[in-house]
Every structure is written in structure tokens, then in C-alpha cells.
Amino acid sequence: MLDDRYSLAHRLYPYARSSDQDADVAAHHPAVVIGGGPIGMTVALDLALKGIRTLVLDDHEGVGEGSRAICFAKRTLEICDRLGCGAAMVDKGVVWNLGKVFHGEDMVFEFNLLPEGGHRRPAFINLQQPYFEKFLVERIRQVQAEGAPIEIRGKNRVETLDVADDGARIEVVTPDGPYTITADWVLACDGAGSPTRKALGLGFEGKVFRDSFLIADVRMKADLPVERRFWFEPPFRDAGDSALLHKQPDDIWRIDFQIGWDVDRDAEMKEDRIRARIDQMLPKAEYEIVWTSIYTFQCRRMRSFRHGRVLFVGDSAHQVSPFGARGANGGVQDADNLGWKLAMVMKGEAPEALIDSYDSERCPATDENIRNSTRSTDFITPKSEMSRIFRDAVLHLSRNNDFARPFVNSGRLSTPSIYDGSPLNTADGLPEGPAGARPGAPCPDAPLGDGFLLDRLGEGFVLLAIGQEAPKIRGVGSLSIGTSIPEVLNRYLGAVERALYLIRPDQHVAARWATATPAQIEAALHRARGRKVA
Incomplete structure (x- = not known):
């Protein structure tokens, strides 16, 4: 459900007929990015800034609807600074470093994700995903005007992909009919349901957790601190086993309710049912509901992110549960890892083997994210009575005992991956260093x-x-x-x-x-x- 006034789905790149559609011979593009979401736009912008002619094919004409990803980590902001759009994101976003964990009515403890000074960027900002995408597209438009070799084509859906040892042949469907192009490299950034991955018959292995979470974004004026608030067994009746409250820009507040697996999703999405939950949580608040959705925890990934000249980036390569903000942040790190390597290979400055290190670095990073995401899920939603007893004991001890607090897991928040064991590393010549x-x-x-x-x-x-x-x-x-x-x-x-x-x-x-x-x-x-x- 979406309030139209909350939609940012502007036609930032409306369909326009390209010269490729009238060419007698299939036009050739060095790098083609399939999917214009946050990850596709990030890697396309990075390649263009490095002088690589890049084409983005997106089946929409602008940024998506609904807030979806909202927590963008310090490392992501540092990457966006390098791309030239970090400042706009921070200026719009809600900055936060502090989080609080509750058990019932009682606060268990609070934590500061960036207790030390001397950093340009905060631990996190909250920013609706459509804004994140919008700032990337605006930056692309800016560098386009300055001569960067990048093009975005809206309403251009990839229909078929024939992959060879030296590139790919791509059939694209548009409102004016199909056309064909070729590419040296294809970057699949087309999301967790990746049509590219399915078309190539590639697996997406992992686990779906038997639980459901209701997202409600509400617009309200609220005198509440800017911090992450998480409740285990919240005191407000019918909220479920856990709840989460976050502030976003434009007086929008994100609320997550854990509602269980055996629920009638259609009934839970009815406005009166959603309002009943929110009214129990915020009994004196005046608000309007602007976006709602139900999601299920999933942790899955491809065995390899490289398949010849096709490279999978972001959710097309891996999927994690939302708690911990590891999805979009991990995908931006994928793009950051791949961009410079692909650019060097395409310029002849490095052997093609460098691309293999994208897989050898980002697959372990993904496993780390999945491991942390799975542990968060297991703690938030215990799978046995013994697991629940353990969780509740940890929460009880954490109120007065520092040693127990590291065991509390309300979503281990995204941190940048360290590529220990990478083939690109030289043995540490300063082991006594930090x-x-x-x-x-x-x-x-x-x-x-x-x-x-x-x-x-x-x-x-x-x-x-x-x-x-x-x-x-x-x-x-x-x-x-x-x-x-x-x-x-x-x-x-x-x-x-x-x-x-x-x-x-x-x-x-x-x-x-x-x-x-x-x-x-x-x-x-x-x-x-x-x-x-x-």
C-alpha cells in the first residue's frame, strides 16, 4: 500500500528512442548494466567516472516506490563521497549513531556505533531508498553533462541474453518494439528475483525463515529522539515478538512489527488492522500511513558472482534479511569492489584474472553478512523453547552486566568487510600495526x-x-x-x-x-x- 504523496517514482529517465533501435547492425557497448536500482546506478557511475562507456538498461523510468532500504552505513557514504553524491545524501538524511534495546517496557542497554570523533561521516543515516537512487541519478546527469560516457535507457527491458567467451548479445524490448545490442561485459544488477540469473539457469541457494514482518511508514510530528529503538516482546499488545522504530526524512517514521508466519497477509495489510497495531505502540500520535509492506527473512546467494563475461552485483548475487542493514550496504560494497577492477581490465591495465578477485573477495564478504543476518534472525525469532530461554536470559543479564550485552542481537548492523586472505593482499609487513x-x-x-x-x-x-x-x-x-x-x-x-x-x-x-x-x-x-x- 502506498500513499501517492509519498511516491518518489518520478520519470527521471523517461523512455526515448535510441539510435541503436534503427541500426542495421547491432550496436556495441563496452559495459552494459542491467537494472537501474541503487546498485546498478552506483557501479555504472563508478565505471563512467573511470572513463568506461557504460549503458544502463532499466525496465522502469525512474526510482522505485516505497522506502524499502533506509539505513545507509558510514562505509557506503564514504563510497558515495568518492562518487560525488555523498554530501547530498547526508544533507537529506537523518543522522544517527545511537541505538537502544528494550525487553518489554524496560531498556536493556544503549549503544553508540561511532563513539570516537575524527570521522567525516556518521555511523548511519536514515534515507529512503528512492532518495538514495535519485541522488545517484542526479549525479549521473551531472557527469553526463560534463562529458562522462554514460547513458540510461528507461523502459528498456532485457528479453534474452546470449553469452559467449568474449561478451554477450542482448535483445531488448521497448514500447517501440525489440532491438539487439552486443556488449563486452554485462553487469546484472536486477535484484533478488534477477531475470538474468534465471535466464542463465543459475542457482540461488539458501534459507527462507518462517516468520513475517509488517513494515509501516507513517508521517507524523513526534518529539522522539533520533535513534534506533528495538523491542523484544514489546509491551504494546498485538505488536508481535519484536518491533523497531526509526526516523526518516520528511517526518516519516519506519515501524517494523514481527507478526509471525501463520498469518493472513491480506488481512494484516488492511488499514484498520495496521492502525490498531500503531495505535497500541503510539497511543497519542496523530499520523497518516504512507507505505506498508510485508516481508520474510531470506538469506541466499549464488555460488559464484562471475559467470564468464556476466557479473552479478547486489541482490541479484545475494539476499539477506533486512535487520542489520546489510542488503543495500553490501551491494554498494560489491559495486565499489568491482568498478576499479573491471575498468583496469577494460583499459588493458590489468589481466582479466583481476576480475576473479571480485568473486574471491565478495563471496566471503557475503558469507559474513549472511552469517550475521542469520544469527540476528535466530536471536530475534527463537526456533525452540530452549533458544527462547537463552535469549530471555541474555536480555535479563544485559540490564546490569556488560559482559552479556555482546550476546544481544537485534540486528548486527552493517560494517565494512575486511578482505583477509585476498589474493591481492601482500603479507602484512607491519603486524604490530593497528x-x-x-x-x-x-x-x-x-x-x-x-x-x-x-x-x-x-x-x-x-x-x-x-x-x-x-x-x-x-x-x-x-x-x-x-x-x-x-x-x-x-x-x-x-x-x-x-x-x-x-x-x-x-x-x-x-x-x-x-x-x-x-x-x-x-x-x-x-x-x-x-x-x-x-
């Missing part, structure tokens, strides 16, 4: 002058030298900083006096040393580019 900046980790941010460190790292490979001068390596940028900034000391040096970091284009650490010779750096650079090192 674990949060080890090879495979995303670079921690830190204040630097009148800005922040991540803004200074640029787009390509870069050497970050702390307490020393960065060696000159061809094709590698450099940034040398002192040791006087406390956040730099804590996040990059720890107990050591100086350090040298090789940073990848996605701002993950490829290698680090106290000092390194040009030969050591070159070897690490070759490895990070997917080349074999003797």
Missing part, C-alpha cells in the same frame, strides 16, 4: 588539515606515507603526512613510529610496511593488480 588497517581492510578515515584523509587518497593506487616521505613509483600517487594527528596515530600507527601503506583504488589496504624498497612496492602493486608475482 588491526583495523591491516591488508584487506578499508582505510579508516581521519582528520587531515581542514579536511579528511579519505578525500585525499584520490582514485588510483596511492602510497600513504606516515612519518616519512613516500617513494616515487610510476603510476602510483603519493600522500605523505606527519605523526602529530592523534587519530592518524591511533588508526594507522599504533605502537610503531612510521608506516607506509599501499592503498587500492577502492581505498582498501593492499600492503603495509614500516619502510619498503621500490622493488617491494612494485611486487605488491603487481599482486594488487591481479598479476602473478615470482
Whole structure:
């Protein structure tokens, strides 16, 4: 159910006939993105900014309806900063770092996801997914006007996909009829129901959890703190076994009710039934219902995200339950991981084997998300009486005992993946350095002058030298900083006096040393580019 006044489904890219539809021979495109959701637009924008001619095919003409994903994590915002649209998202979004967990009427504890300062971005913002998509499309329009090689085609639905060793042949259906194009690479960003995945006969393995959750987005003026509130066994009658309350922009509040598996979904979606639940939770509130939906927890993924010249990104490759905000955030990390690798391969700067590291890095990251999401689901919805006794005991102990609080799981919130064991990593040459900046980790941010460190790292490979001068390596940028900034000391040096970091284009650490010779750096650079090192 959707209130039309809440819809952001504007025709941002209305259908227009393209020259490809009148061509005698199928037009060729280096990179074709199937699906114009948040992940498709993210990876398309990234490729275009790297000079790769990219075509987005979407069966709609604009952003989707309803809030859907709303929690966007610090790492996602840092990626969007690099793409040039992070500031607009933060300006519109509701910033929060604090969460509270309740059991019945009693607060069990509260937590701060970003207790330390010196970061440009907050732990999370709440922003309706259509806004997130809208800001990406607006940024694409901006870089288009500046000459970036990117095109979006609305009402262009992929009908068939014939894959070969060197690319694919794609039949597209439009309001004016079908046409055919070819592509070197195809990026399937067409969602959990991915028609591309189904057309290729590829599996999507995992688990569907026997429970249902009702989402209600309501518009109301409420004098409530901006924080994540989660209730186990909420005191408001008929709410179900759990409930969640979040604030969004435009005076919209997201409410999740756990309503069980054996329910009449049509009956639960009736407005009077939804209002009965909300009135019990917020008895004095004046509100209007603007969007509702029912969802089921699912944790599934493909065995491999690469199938020749077809690459699966975001929900088309994996699906997790919403608690923990790991779906869209994980998908943006997919796009961030893939974009620079595909661009380097397409430019002839790296071997095609580099693309395989997308699979070897993002599959374990997905498993981590699924593992955390499954554990959250098992804690929120115990599957046995013994599991429920354990959960309730943990909640009881957590009220007065710090040791029990890490066991409370109301949705382990999204954190960036560390690519331990990646074939692109060089063995840690600074093992006594901070674990949060080890090879495979995303670079921690830190204040630097009148800005922040991540803004200074640029787009390509870069050497970050702390307490020393960065060696000159061809094709590698450099940034040398002192040791006087406390956040730099804590996040990059720890107990050591100086350090040298090789940073990848996605701002993950490829290698680090106290000092390194040009030969050591070159070897690490070759490895990070997917080349074999003797």
C-alpha cells in the first residue's frame, strides 16, 4: 500500500528512442548494466567516472516506490563521497549513531556505533531508498553533462541474453518494439528475483525463515529522539515478538512489527488492522500511513558472482534479511569492489584474472553478512523453547552486566568487510600495526588539515606515507603526512613510529610496511593488480 504523496517514482529517465533501435547492425557497448536500482546506478557511475562507456538498461523510468532500504552505513557514504553524491545524501538524511534495546517496557542497554570523533561521516543515516537512487541519478546527469560516457535507457527491458567467451548479445524490448545490442561485459544488477540469473539457469541457494514482518511508514510530528529503538516482546499488545522504530526524512517514521508466519497477509495489510497495531505502540500520535509492506527473512546467494563475461552485483548475487542493514550496504560494497577492477581490465591495465578477485573477495564478504543476518534472525525469532530461554536470559543479564550485552542481537548492523586472505593482499609487513588497517581492510578515515584523509587518497593506487616521505613509483600517487594527528596515530600507527601503506583504488589496504624498497612496492602493486608475482 502506498500513499501517492509519498511516491518518489518520478520519470527521471523517461523512455526515448535510441539510435541503436534503427541500426542495421547491432550496436556495441563496452559495459552494459542491467537494472537501474541503487546498485546498478552506483557501479555504472563508478565505471563512467573511470572513463568506461557504460549503458544502463532499466525496465522502469525512474526510482522505485516505497522506502524499502533506509539505513545507509558510514562505509557506503564514504563510497558515495568518492562518487560525488555523498554530501547530498547526508544533507537529506537523518543522522544517527545511537541505538537502544528494550525487553518489554524496560531498556536493556544503549549503544553508540561511532563513539570516537575524527570521522567525516556518521555511523548511519536514515534515507529512503528512492532518495538514495535519485541522488545517484542526479549525479549521473551531472557527469553526463560534463562529458562522462554514460547513458540510461528507461523502459528498456532485457528479453534474452546470449553469452559467449568474449561478451554477450542482448535483445531488448521497448514500447517501440525489440532491438539487439552486443556488449563486452554485462553487469546484472536486477535484484533478488534477477531475470538474468534465471535466464542463465543459475542457482540461488539458501534459507527462507518462517516468520513475517509488517513494515509501516507513517508521517507524523513526534518529539522522539533520533535513534534506533528495538523491542523484544514489546509491551504494546498485538505488536508481535519484536518491533523497531526509526526516523526518516520528511517526518516519516519506519515501524517494523514481527507478526509471525501463520498469518493472513491480506488481512494484516488492511488499514484498520495496521492502525490498531500503531495505535497500541503510539497511543497519542496523530499520523497518516504512507507505505506498508510485508516481508520474510531470506538469506541466499549464488555460488559464484562471475559467470564468464556476466557479473552479478547486489541482490541479484545475494539476499539477506533486512535487520542489520546489510542488503543495500553490501551491494554498494560489491559495486565499489568491482568498478576499479573491471575498468583496469577494460583499459588493458590489468589481466582479466583481476576480475576473479571480485568473486574471491565478495563471496566471503557475503558469507559474513549472511552469517550475521542469520544469527540476528535466530536471536530475534527463537526456533525452540530452549533458544527462547537463552535469549530471555541474555536480555535479563544485559540490564546490569556488560559482559552479556555482546550476546544481544537485534540486528548486527552493517560494517565494512575486511578482505583477509585476498589474493591481492601482500603479507602484512607491519603486524604490530593497528588491526583495523591491516591488508584487506578499508582505510579508516581521519582528520587531515581542514579536511579528511579519505578525500585525499584520490582514485588510483596511492602510497600513504606516515612519518616519512613516500617513494616515487610510476603510476602510483603519493600522500605523505606527519605523526602529530592523534587519530592518524591511533588508526594507522599504533605502537610503531612510521608506516607506509599501499592503498587500492577502492581505498582498501593492499600492503603495509614500516619502510619498503621500490622493488617491494612494485611486487605488491603487481599482486594488487591481479598479476602473478615470482
